[in-house]
Amino acid sequence: AQSVTQLDSHVSVSEGTPVLLRCNYSSSYSPSLFWYVQHPNKGLQLLLKYTSAATLVKGINGFEAEFKKSETSFHLTKPSAHMSDAAEYFCVVSDQGGGSQGNLIFGKGTKLSVKP
Amino acid sequence: DTEVTQTPKHLVMGMTNKKSLKCEQHMGHRAMYWYKQKAKKPPELMFVYSYEKLSINESVPSRFSPECPNSSLLNLHLHALQPEDSALYLCASSLSPDGGGNTGELFFGEGSRLTVL
Numbered sequence: 001a002q003s004v005t006q007l008d009s010h011v012s013v014s015e016g017t018p019v020l021l022r023c024n025y026s027s028s029y030s031p032s033l034f035w036y037v038q039h040p041n042k043g044l045q046l047l048l049k050y051t052s053a054a055t056l057v058k059g060i061n062g063f064e065a066e067f068k069k070s071e072t073s074f075h076l077t078k079p080s081a082h083m084s085d086a087a088e089y090f091c092v093v094s095d096q097g098g099g100s101q102g103n104l105i106f107g108k109g110t111k112l113s114v115k116p
Numbered sequence: 117d118t119e120v121t122q123t124p125k126h127l128v129m130g131m132t133n134k135k136s137l138k139c140e141q142h143m144g145h146r147a148m149y150w151y152k153q154k155a156k157k158p159p160e161l162m163f164v165y166s167y168e169k170l171s172i173n174e175s176v177p178s179r180f181s182p183e184c185p186n187s188s189l190l191n192l193h194l195h196a197l198q199p200e201d202s203a204l205y206l207c208a209s210s211l212s213p214d215g216g217g218n219t220g221e222l223f224f225g226e227g228s229r230l231t232v233l
Contacts, residue, residue: 034221043120043206043224044159090158104222106158 002027004093006107014115019078021110023091033074034092086114122207122225130233137228139190139207148190151206197232204229
């Protein structure tokens with residue numbers, strides 16, 4: 001069975017400092033992993049995705065994530081936070097090639113606050 | 117065009133009203149989804165349409181009735197809703213509903229904020 005755990009419900013950083021949002025997953029198959037961002041009263045936007053190619057994935061807005069199979073982790077990082085990064089972030093797992101229509105498992109979300 | 121467009125953005129309705137939420141995409145995607153999102157929670161899957169046919173219904177009450185008139189449009193008909201149905205309703209689409217072609221990436225609309233009085 002698949003599952004995804006976001007280890008922090010709320011992360012607060014100062015502008016210009018690094019961001020680390022943690023995600024661990026469990027999957028029976030070769031997973032696809034995603035990070036989505038949701039700004040207040042908006043829909044979800046894909047930040048980046050891992051689909052069994054390079055383990056270090058670069059996304060939009062300077063975010064990147066590293067797939068570590070041995071640690072079953074897919075943590076999201078950014079070297080320098082910007083005020084506009086304040087949002088809710090969801091880690092999502094999907095079983096690849098498993099008839100995966102609609103079979104996305106969302107983490108509970110991490111709210112990122114950025115202080116001036 | 118990489119957008120999923122949802123209307124209306126906001127909807128207030130009474131428990132006896134009938135209303136509809138609409139969703140449109142012109143990316144040629146063959147799978148479309150309805151999600152419900154309560155405040156401070158992740159989205160919860162409601163329905164999946166694959167090639168315009170309902171393929172997944174996550175035990176959603178019958179007061180929610182989905183419809184897919186064609187490959188670009190998805191509706192959610194609402195009738196006799198309860199106050200606890202108040203939420204953000206998100207529409208999404210993906211390139212292909214089958215396992216081989218679908219890496220799971222969804223394109224989301226901005227949602228319709230529903231308030232049931």
